Amino acid sequence: MKEQIKIFWVALMFYTRIPCPKHTEHTPEYLNKATRFFPLIGWIVGSISFVVFWLSYQVFDENIAVVFSLSAGVLVTGAFHEDGFADTFDGFGGGWTKTKILEIMKDSRIGTYGVIALIFLFLLKFLALQSIFTKANNIWLVLLVFVAYHSLARMTAANIIFVSQYARDDEKSKVKPIAQSYGNAEIIGVYVFGLFPLAILSLINVVFVAVLILLVGLFAFAKRYFEKWIGGYTGDCLGAVEQIAECLCLLFFASIWRFM
Secondary structure, eight states, X not given: OHHHHHHHHHHHHHHOOSOOOTTOOOOHHHHHHGGGXXXXXXXXXXXXXXXXXXXXXXXXXXXXXXXXXXHHHHHHHTTHHHHHHHHHHHHHHHOSSHHHHHHHHHOSSOOHHHHHHHXXXXXXXXXXHHHHHHHOOOHHHXXXXXXXXXHHHHHHHHHHHHHSOBXXXXXXXOSSOOOOOOOHHHHHHHHHHHHHHHHHHHHHOGGGGGHHHHHHHHHHHHXXXXXXXXXXXXXXXXXXXXXXXXXXXXXHHHHHHTTO
C-alpha cells in the first residue's frame, strides 16, 4: 500500500500543480508506474473543475461559470496537456519530415497552428459544457460528466503508450517527463479508473457507453498518424490526444442530451 501511495504522489506531481510531499521520489521507474493513476488524476481535475463551476454559478450565470471551470482545469494541470496539444498542431502543421516536426514541437514558442487550434478547442469545450448544463436537470449528473470526460480522455492518451513507442532517439531532447514503459498494473489501473465514471453514467442511460466508439476511433487514427510521420509518439502527442478526447466526450454528451 505504501508503494502505491508513493506512485500516486508521483502521478499527482507530474500531471498537476497540486502540492505534493517534499519526499516524493521522481524517478523514471515511478514515473512509468504512475501511468496507472493517470485517469484517477482526471477524477481529481474533473472534481475541482466541477466545484469551481458550481461555486461560480452561485454568483454568475452558467456561461461565466463554465469559463471559470475551464480555467480551473488549466491552472490545476499547469496547461500541461494544452501545451502538448498546441505544440503538436504546430509541429505537424509546419513540418514535413520527422526531424522538422520534432524540432518544431520542441520549440517552447507557440505558432499560428497552435494558437488557432487552442481557440477552436476551448470554444468547442465552452459551448459543449454550456449546452450540457443547460439541458441537464441534475447537478450530480453534471459532476459525473466532469469526472468522466477527464478520466476517459486520459485513458485514451495512455493507450498510445501501451501500443506505440517513443519517437525521439535522444533521451536528452525530451522537454517533458514521460512514461515509456508499462506493466499489467498500469493497464489495469488505466482501464479501471478510466471506465468507472462512465460505468456509473451508463446506469443512468446505457447510450453514454457509445462515446467509446469515438474514443477508439481517435486512438486508432492518432496511433497511425503519429507512427506514419514520426515513428511513434511524444509527450506532446499524448497531450494532443488527451485534449481532443476531452472535446469529443463533451460534444458527444452534449449531443446525447438533445434527445434525452
